[in-house]
Amino acid sequence: MVYRQTNRIKEKIECKRREIIRAAREVFAENSYQGTSIKTVAQRAKIATGTFYLYFSNKxxxxxxxxxxxxxxxxxxxxxxxxxxxxxxxxxxxxxxxxxxxxxxxxxxxxxxxxxxxxxxxxxxxxxxxxxxxxxxxxxxxxxxxxxxxxxxxxxxxxxxxxxxxxxxxxxxxxxxxxxxxxxxxxxxxxxxxxxxxxxxxxxxxxxxxxxxxx
Amino acid sequence: MVYRQTNRIKEKIECKRREIIRAAREVFAENSYQGTSIKTVAQRAKIATGTFYLYFSNKxxxxxxxxxxxxxxxxxxxxxxxxxxxxxxxxxxxxxxxxxxxxxxxxxxxxxxxxxxxxxxxxxxxxxxxxxxxxxxxxxxxxxxxxxxxxxxxxxxxxxxxxxxxxxxxxxxxxxxxxxxxxxxxxxxxxxxxxxxxxxxxxxxxxxxxxxxxx
DNA sequence: TAATAAAATGAATTTCAGTTCATTTTATAA
DNA sequence: TTATAAAATGAACTGAAATTCATTTTATTA
The missing domain is CATH 1.10.357.10 (Tetracycline Repressor, domain 2)
Known part of the structure; x- marks a missing residue:
């Protein structure tokens, strides 16, 4: 059984998490909490909408x-x-x-x-x-x-x-x-x-x- | 053709308008703008949801x-x-x-x-x-x-x-x-x-x- | 009292953003 | 190179609240 362990793509993932936060801070600052959609945050972070939910349970x-x-x-x-x-x-x-x-x-x-x-x-x-x-x-x-x-x-x-x-x-x-x-x-x-x-x-x-x- | 003019039900209508505003001030103060639904405001003002839209074009x-x-x-x-x-x-x-x-x-x-x-x-x-x-x-x-x-x-x-x-x-x-x-x-x-x-x-x-x- | 139209009703529809999920892509290791 | 599973994707789903609308009620006047 050839499975797989995570190694230093952990870093990449952590990086992406930070990128989402960074993007979200931008968008929240421009719009407001309810004024910003997850879609917009995802776009700004250059990920798909669904990907967001791999990193955060919700808005x-x-x-x-x-x-x-x-x-x-x-x-x-x-x-x-x-x-x-x-x-x-x-x-x-x-x-x-x-x-x-x-x-x-x-x-x-x-x-x-x-x-x-x-x-x-x-x-x-x-x-x-x-x-x-x-x-x-x-x-x-x-x-x-x-x-x-x-x-x-x-x-x-x-x-x-x-x-x-x-x-x-x-x-x-x-x-x-x-x-x-x-x-x-x-x-x-x-x-x-x-x-x-x-x-x-x-x-x-x-x-x-x-x-x-x-x- | 037996039509009809509004007379002093104008007052009643103005009254109802004030009542909606009064109720809305209460509800907005308790909840918040997005926290309050038109339904709640209508209930508080004792009118049907649809009636609200006869008095205000929208929320x-x-x-x-x-x-x-x-x-x-x-x-x-x-x-x-x-x-x-x-x-x-x-x-x-x-x-x-x-x-x-x-x-x-x-x-x-x-x-x-x-x-x-x-x-x-x-x-x-x-x-x-x-x-x-x-x-x-x-x-x-x-x-x-x-x-x-x-x-x-x-x-x-x-x-x-x-x-x-x-x-x-x-x-x-x-x-x-x-x-x-x-x-x-x-x-x-x-x-x-x-x-x-x-x-x-x-x-x-x-x-x-x-x-x-x-x- | 009857005819008429304004006013009120609340169920049905629309809208919209959050969230899910079946599918595809990417990374790993044998 | 291939099998495996994690990661990513974005269209579809969902729920909640705004708004509409066919129907009923109320008020008016002849």
């Missing part, structure tokens, strides 16, 4: 995989960028800067997470909400730390954290949707100042660094 | 009507509430307070505009974007006026306006989705303070009112 499994990967990608990126800092304000800034850097680098990720997928179905909208909440949670932790250190005047750290994240979200979405503001980089520092003032950052005592808060 | 026409009405409702409400004030900061505050009051009063409106409809399809996502942009525009106008009067330190009024609106949006959505914060009213004043600080509101000179900015 939902695909978007789930994509959103999960994006979630990890974003969080890992943020954690890396934060790792350098110990100061609360620095960590806060590093988080948001990481988001913006990643969104600029990976446009599809931003479009899918912020624009195309929300509102799809309650089931896995939950996943997106989880991402947003995770960011708010991270932010709140930083704020609580700063509060304990007596370096903030604002009181309600939950509402502050939401305001903080929300202000960034709005500007990023404006940029994604209509290129307004044009330069996200430049808006970033304005936004950061806005929020530091909003948080009630007290003037630095014994610290040496950045003169980029209130003038 | 899209229905949601369009609803969103358009909500748009007008929101803007009119805001403009009314603003009308009392002349001071820039007061107008700003009145705008956001109007939003929040309306969202509390008309939960469906908030859910549909902020949660259920976004991400449906690019075509009439545009309508929602228009609403958001209109709010940002209004806000920016207030900020520009304040800037001219030299009552703000912040520079970029577009980014500030986006941050302002975005921070409110985030908190309102948190409240709609998970009841966090619990009391939107209370969060409002925190948020307002946050944003006034963020904008760089200068201490009042010759004005008499509210001591609710920085302490």
């Amino acid at each position: 939902e499994a695909l978007i789930n995989t994509i959103v999960d990967e994006m979630f990890s990608e974003l969080l890992e990126y943020i954690k890396n960028e934060r790792a350098v800092y110990t100061d609360g304000f620095d960590k806060l800034q590093a988080s948001m800067e990481a988001c913006i850097k990643l969104f600029i680098k990976e446009n599809n990720l931003a479009k899918i997470l912020l624009i195309q997928v929300p509102g799809v179905n309650n089931a896995f909208n939950a996943k997106l909400i989880e991402i947003e909440n995770e960011l708010i949670k991270l932010t709140k932790e930083d704020l609580d730390e700063l509060k304990v250190q007596g370096r903030l005047t604002g009181e309600d750290t939950l509402v502050s954290a939401m305001a903080f994240v929300g202000s960034f979200r709005q500007v990023i979405i404006g940029w994604l949707r209509e290129g307004r503001p044009e330069k996200l980089n430049e808006a970033f520092s304005t936004l950061m100042q806005y929020n530091l003032r909003g948080l009630g950052k007290k003037p630095n005592h014994n610290r040496q660094e950045n003169g980029e808060d209130e003038r | 899209e026409a229905l949601i369009n009507t609803i969103v358009d009405e909500m748009f007008s409702e929101l803007l009119e409400y805001i403009k009314n509430e603003r009308a009392v004030y002349t001071d820039g900061f007061d107008k700003l505050q009145a705008s956001m307070e109007a939003c929040i009051k309306l969202f509390i009063k008309e939960n469906n409106l908030a859910k549909i505009l902020l949660i259920q409809v976004p991400g449906v399809n690019n075509a009439f996502n545009a309508k929602l974007i228009e609403i958001e942009n209109e709010l940002i525009k209004l806000t920016k106008e207030d900020l520009d006026e304040l800037k001219v009067q030299g009552r703000l330190t912040g520079e970029d009024t577009l980014v500030s306006a986006m941050a302002f609106v975005g921070s409110f949006r985030q908190v309102i959505i948190g409240w709609l989705r998970e009841g966090r914060p619990e009391k939107l009213n209370e969060a409002f004043s925190t948020l307002m303070q946050y944003n006034l600080r963020g904008l760089g509101k200068k201490p009042n000179h010759n004005r008499q009112e509210n001591g609710e900015d920085e302490r």
Whole structure:
């Protein structure tokens, strides 16, 4: 009986799987979850419609995989960028800067997470909400730390954290949707100042660094 | 030839049309645009499925009507509430307070505009974007006026306006989705303070009112 | 009350995208 | 080179929801 084992066509298969994901990210970002058909994804990935189902059990499994990967990608990126800092304000800034850097680098990720997928179905909208909440949670932790250190005047750290994240979200979405503001980089520092003032950052005592808060 | 003219069954028909819209707002708010079927809307409005099509050409026409009405409702409400004030900061505050009051009063409106409809399809996502942009525009106008009067330190009024609106949006959505914060009213004043600080509101000179900015 | 037409009904039809599957192609190893 | 099975194909199938339409009900007026 001359059967056969898989060897390094495993690689080829893994490659094709990645290619499907890559293509799907493109198409989802352009259209939306329900706006894109498996047929379109398959075409973009240069495979037959049926082949798709050898790689993913269905459409939902695909978007789930994509959103999960994006979630990890974003969080890992943020954690890396934060790792350098110990100061609360620095960590806060590093988080948001990481988001913006990643969104600029990976446009599809931003479009899918912020624009195309929300509102799809309650089931896995939950996943997106989880991402947003995770960011708010991270932010709140930083704020609580700063509060304990007596370096903030604002009181309600939950509402502050939401305001903080929300202000960034709005500007990023404006940029994604209509290129307004044009330069996200430049808006970033304005936004950061806005929020530091909003948080009630007290003037630095014994610290040496950045003169980029209130003038 | 004994024909017939419509007289005040016109009223009845108009009534039924309103009832369909009312029912649809409920159902869309609970489910989502694609999550709700015309059959469900018809049942909720206590009519047969086919009857629906005597009142609206199709599902899209229905949601369009609803969103358009909500748009007008929101803007009119805001403009009314603003009308009392002349001071820039007061107008700003009145705008956001109007939003929040309306969202509390008309939960469906908030859910549909902020949660259920976004991400449906690019075509009439545009309508929602228009609403958001209109709010940002209004806000920016207030900020520009304040800037001219030299009552703000912040520079970029577009980014500030986006941050302002975005921070409110985030908190309102948190409240709609998970009841966090619990009391939107209370969060409002925190948020307002946050944003006034963020904008760089200068201490009042010759004005008499509210001591609710920085302490 | 009868004739007429608007309004309402809900079963039948259409549409459309997700998914399946019989068939073909490709890769493996004897 | 051939037998075998994995992988790929795309036309056919399916189900669900939008829309239509033949029929019934309701309202109107002579």
